[in-house]
Amino acid sequence: MSDYPPLSSLSITEALDDIPDIAFVYRGDGLLMAMNDACERLTGVPRDAAVGVFNLLHNELILAPALVAGYRAAFAGNAQVVPATEVRIGAQQTLATPFSRETFWLETTLFPLARRPDGTAAYVMGLQRDVTEMMQARSDIEAARKQIDIQQETIDSLEAARREIESQRVTIEALSTPVIEVWDGVLTLPLLGHYNADRAARMTAQVLDAVARTRARHVILDLTGVAVFDATTGDNLLRIVGAIRLLGATGILVGIQASVAQLLVGLGVGLQDVRVYQDLRQALKACMREHAAA
Numbered sequence: 001m002s003d004y005p006p007l008s009s010l011s012i013t014e015a016l017d018d019i020p021d022i023a024f025v026y027r028g029d030g031l032l033m034a035m036n037d038a039c040e041r042l043t044g045v046p047r048d049a050a051v052g053v054f055n056l057l058h059n060e061l062i063l064a065p066a067l068v069a070g071y072r073a074a075f076a077g078n079a080q081v082v083p084a085t086e087v088r089i090g091a092q093q094t095l096a097t098p099f100s101r102e103t104f105w106l107e108t109t110l111f112p113l114a115r116r117p118d119g120t121a122a123y124v125m126g127l128q129r130d131v132t133e134m135m136q137a138r139s140d141i142e143a144a145r146k147q148i149d150i151q152q153e154t155i156d157s158l159e160a161a162r163r164e165i166e167s168q169r170v171t172i173e174a175l176s177t178p179v180i181e182v183w184d185g186v187l188t189l190p191l192l193g194h195y196n197a198d199r200a201a202r203m204t205a206q207v208l209d210a211v212a213r214t215r216a217r218h219v220i221l222d223l224t225g226v227a228v229f230d231a232t233t234g235d236n237l238l239r240i241v242g243a244i245r246l247l248g249a250t251g252i253l254v255g256i257q258a259s260v261a262q263l264l265v266g267l268g269v270g271l272q273d274v275r276v277y278q279d280l281r282q283a284l285k286a287c288m289r290e291h292a293a294a
Contacts, residue, residue, distance in 0.1 A: 012025060012033070016034055016036035017037050019038070019127065021038060021127050021129050022042055022126075022127065022128035022129070022130065023036045023125070023127050023128075024036070024128075025113070025123055025124070025126075026071070026123065026124050027122070028075050028120070028121060028124075029057065030055040030056045030057030031052065031055050032054040032056070033051065033123065034047075034051060035047050035051060042104070056068075057071075063087055064085045064087060064088075066083075066085050067082055067087065067108060070082040070108060071110065071126075073110075074110035074112055074121060074124040074126075075112070075124055076119075076120055077112050077119040077120050079109075079110060080110040081109050082107070082110070084105050084107050084134075085105070085108065086103065086104070086105050086135075087103070087105075087106055088103055089102045089103070089104075104130060104132055105131045105132040105134070105135040106128045106129065106130060107129045107131050108127070108128045109126065109127045109128075110125070110126050111124065111125045111126075111127075112124055113125055179206055179210040181214055181216070183284065183288060183291070185217040185291060186217070186218045186287045186291075187207070187211065187214065187216045187218070188219075188221075188222060188280065188284075189219065189220070189221050189222065190222045190224070190225055191225060191226050192225040192226070195232075195236060196232070197232070200236035200237075200239070200240070203240065204243055207240060207243075208243055208244070208247060211244060211247050211249050212247060217248075217249055217250065217290075217291075218249060218250050218252060218287045219244050219250070219252065220280060220283045220287070221237065221252065221254070222255050222280055223237075223253060223255040223260060224254070224279075225255075226260075229257075229259070230263070231263065234260070234263050238274070241274055251275070252274075252276070252277060252283050252287075253274055253275070253276045254276070254277045254283045255278075255280070256276060
């Protein structure tokens with residue numbers, strides 16, 4: 001008597017075809033005994049080319065280790081649920097009719113049939129669900145998530161760089177407009193770089209705060225380091241001098257070049273309204289003389 005009892009007289013193929021998922025039966029020695037229409041559609045292999053021909057234990061190279069282990073456990077008599085597993089066919093195809101695809105992702109459930117006295121199974125019935133598209137979608141989602149993470153890291157880096165640049169800009173502006181008390185009651189402000197309306201407004205507030213805090217009587221504005229002097233710069237500068245005058249102090253300009261002098265005259269405000277000295281040294285001497293005479 002064969003070690004494998006005959007299957008029921010009921011047509012196994014007809015029974016399997018009633019199952020919408022992929023279904024098949026393997027004999028304990030690994031030989032494929034039956035498969036349904038869904039299995040044919042998945043593999044592209046007709047059942048008469050595979051049933052009684054394909055032996056899974058002779059083709060372990062095409063099966064994932066987890067799936068092979070599941071089959072062996074099922075033949076040992078233990079039902080198995082094998083989660084989504086990639087099956088690669090590739091060059092290992094041994095059937096006359098090759099598989100229609102080289103890669104499948106399958107979820108597999110295995111049921112022992114016709115148990116022997118020792119608990120092992122003469123046959124194993126398997127149900128499989130093709131989850132290839134789902135796994136591809138998961139892979140695409142994961143790739144998209146990683147790309148989003150990379151983009152977010154880039155955005156975070158750019159934002160950090162922006163904050164650093166802004167911090168440096170504020171520091172540079174603070175350093176480029178230092179209000180220095182060079183003598184009792186005398187402030188000096190070296191003007192450096194480029195000036196726009198925003199910077200002029202901040203500089204005005206800084207100077208007026210220093211005048212009020214120190215009770216300064218003179219504020220020397222040194223124009224030697226101004227990179228670009230245009231009409232807007234000149235207008236802002238004269239507004240600062242006017243604001244200083246309103247606090248009871250005197251604004252003094254030093255370091256004026258000839259071109260700058262012409263521009264200031266062209267603004268309609270005569271230089272006679274502003275005290276001007278050639279350089280910082282002359283201005284300091286004048287302020288000290290006035291303090292000594294006071």
